[in-house]
Amino acid sequence: MPVLLAPEQAVPLESLLSQANVVGIDCELPEGAGTGTPLIRGLGSLSGAGPEEISFLSNPKLAGQLQDCRAAAVIVTPAVWESTLKGHATAFRSVVCSEPYLMYALLAQWFDGHRLRGLPRGIHPSAVIADSAEIEDGVNIGPHCVVEEGAHIGRGSRLGAGCIIGAGSVIGRDCLLHARVTLYHGVTIGDRCILHSGCVLGADGFGFAPDPRTQGAWAKIAQLGGVVLGNDVEIGANTTVDRGALEDTVLGNGVKLDNQIMIAHNCQVGDHTAMAACVGVAGSTIIGKRCTLAGAAMTAGHITLADDVHISGATAVTASISKPGRYTGVFPYSEHSDWQRNAAVLPQLGALRRRLRALERQQSAADTE
């Protein structure tokens, strides 16, 4: 059930559009583009929005959906406005905006922020907060949270139910921790970070030394570093970021991690790099700025990816990449019987190449005879 404000909370379209000021983009409501000044209760897709919702058209290929759109208002580019809507009667008001997709993002934030502002405030009495923890003003802490010795939570941050903040960990300002986020000791996160349920920051990196006491046994290398997150980082549900062995594991400003990602110890991830779900980054790997790793990609440990490297889904990166660009390594799927037939050739590839060379030599010898 998508968000829909109660009827008495409906907002005039003009006041919603003031969100454009947040990032300084153009967003106008031309005269004569539809009728009236609607009150808006929600945000919907072109096909799904109802008469009290605003929608948007960012992909020109979907312009055909405008005809049946039941929304109260639609955000479009100047080009669409000029070519398709200007001078035509439409059931919706047209909002002309240089960046419809970004405007959609801002409106979605506004609607979700409206929900967040309605949540309970203050510190729930069931939360267990150590005497030495520092809680700045305006912090909201949900039921059954635990804040350990020496932890610090910055102004305006919110902890959902059941969050655990380990000893000495530091949370910046205006962070949003959804229910059941776990920070070990010695984890530092910046301002405006969003952490989703089940994520774990600061568990031990996976480090062992062969132990001569028993054949094959491992001696644990306790992990003494921490985890440091920059500002505006988002961490998805059940994602894990391990603490460093001796120094910190570091995620830069604006890093966005989806769900069920694993960042191993000692990694460094550059500003604004984004990773989709199920990515794994092995230990001590350094990833540049503005990279993207699509779903289920993984990287080996102790390698370096340059800035602006883009890894396709399900690709295993086993060596460093120094040149920006897109990289892929996926076995193409096919019907199972076809796959069986073709995959059976793979173990013979080296032999096939040799046979091909032999034929080429014979041919070449024949040609020169």
Added chain:
Amino acid sequence: MPVLLAPEQAVPLESLLSQANVVGIDCELPEGAGTGTPLIRGLGSLSGAGPEEISFLSNPKLAGQLQDCRAAAVIVTPAVWESTLKGHATAFRSVVCSEPYLMYALLAQWFDGHRLRGLPRGIHPSAVIADSAEIEDGVNIGPHCVVEEGAHIGRGSRLGAGCIIGAGSVIGRDCLLHARVTLYHGVTIGDRCILHSGCVLGADGFGFAPDPRTQGAWAKIAQLGGVVLGNDVEIGANTTVDRGALEDTVLGNGVKLDNQIMIAHNCQVGDHTAMAACVGVAGSTIIGKRCTLAGAAMTAGHITLADDVHISGATAVTASISKPGRYTGVFPYSEHSDWQRNAAVLPQLGALRRRLRALERQQSAADTE
């Protein structure tokens, strides 16, 4: 330590067999098939079951194990009964059943249900339940649970310790939430669903728009849709199902998800589709009914899989599949040195094909000379 009832709780074999009525399958205890009417305390494999346990033979290849079986009773097909057991003296009673594997499933449910019926009842005083939450009769809520404003929990449902039910979320009847399940706000689940520990339903989908304020930065697209689960859905431990961007992420009736699966925002999964552990389904993908995705398979986003499509383990599905059948794409493993030799040829495949064509043309030219 497998389940074994206390001696005083042992059940007569006949009364156990009444479980067959639940689904209306034939299940008979022929005269003379073994001796006596044993009391049963547990359920075991052919090789592991002891003299107070019942076992089953569903795979005819294991019939040889009947000889040494120490179980009190064994469920077999009519065919095995006729060919192997009828007229022979056995230490166990034979139970003749048209569907031994299904009967095993029902008995296992009965034994586990016996355990569940012994669990504490009522609402634990440490649970934090909002005034506006609606809790129907016969609901059991464990220690340290949190039920937020406007949530609804249907009759007969059970929440293990530490579950968190977000604002306005709805749980149907007779659901079983194991310890530490997290539902965000606006999540709806049907009747008789089973959710395992650590699963997270309703975290934000991974949506960002490029933000012109900073080079490379991302503007969050708040996720306003919800998550809807049908009836009889099971969700494994630490699996995540994200909320939709504008509409709901939907899992149909009878969908079964194993552990550590990721279902991204806006996906739709058809009735009775089952996915094994570690599967990832990227955003806005639509999966048909009765599909199976084996372990660690993954799919790209914005694609469609037809009904009755079966994906092999570790296969990456990068495009839509419109035809039922089995699909595979896995690089065959081999000893590392063999792999190195053969994998080195892969980057030359295009070139090898060209060279082969060139040889064919020369040959063909030679033949026509």
Added chain:
Amino acid sequence: MPVLLAPEQAVPLESLLSQANVVGIDCELPEGAGTGTPLIRGLGSLSGAGPEEISFLSNPKLAGQLQDCRAAAVIVTPAVWESTLKGHATAFRSVVCSEPYLMYALLAQWFDGHRLRGLPRGIHPSAVIADSAEIEDGVNIGPHCVVEEGAHIGRGSRLGAGCIIGAGSVIGRDCLLHARVTLYHGVTIGDRCILHSGCVLGADGFGFAPDPRTQGAWAKIAQLGGVVLGNDVEIGANTTVDRGALEDTVLGNGVKLDNQIMIAHNCQVGDHTAMAACVGVAGSTIIGKRCTLAGAAMTAGHITLADDVHISGATAVTASISKPGRYTGVFPYSEHSDWQRNAAVLPQLGALRRRLRALERQQSAADTE
């Protein structure tokens, strides 16, 4: 922020070195190797350690970093001591040790143990502990933990905040459960185990029988077995180990699992086997002793891996392996356009092989003419 003891807690170098006695390795402080007897507050890398920290050189390739090392002391092998340091003036004290890397592990344990000894003791009043649970002496239980009926926790074990110990589960001595570990009912773990946040032991294995009541529906096979862990097992954050169907899922002594690993029902993992993050092991698979599975490897179900088998990262093992050694199956990545060109040939591999054979036959026929 790496661990650094408060100045008043600094430890004389000699007393730190007594850690070597724990495992009986040689560790000496030769006269004249640097000056003074420093007090040590922490442990750092060669490049990062400050003047109150000890460091180590285990990889001879890094010997060049000794020159600029600011550490108070450095652990080196006898060979490095003899060849590089003996008789030279250095700013640091040299510690000569037969096993520098193991010595580093022991010192890291010592520093982390120092932190652990400072944590709160006893049973937090917000913990909910069933009357029939047995808690041995010297057990520490954090806030909001739940210990259910009949559970047993051995002497010296510590449960971080929010752990849940299911009915009848047994924890050995001197275990360390970090915050928010979940054990279902009937889970048994040995002594000195370390379990990280978000791990779930004992969730239901993924077992279903086709249910004739509805087309395509599945009947749940309730999982009646348990989970058994040996001594000295470590389980990473958000890793899941499912309970067995009828018998137990078993991890041997000294098994080390990283984060986000999935061990399915009925698996057996041999002593001292280690798995890196994101590995998946499907049901009923048996893995030998001293194996390693690198990150994101996966195995099919119902297969067996011999002792001392090593699986490369991102490799899918689809059949049993009976011979020790290293096994790999990864599609090599490349720039996307190269990949497209070469991957397009894969569906034709069978055909290419046939064409090559045809050419070879023609050539051979031509040669014999």
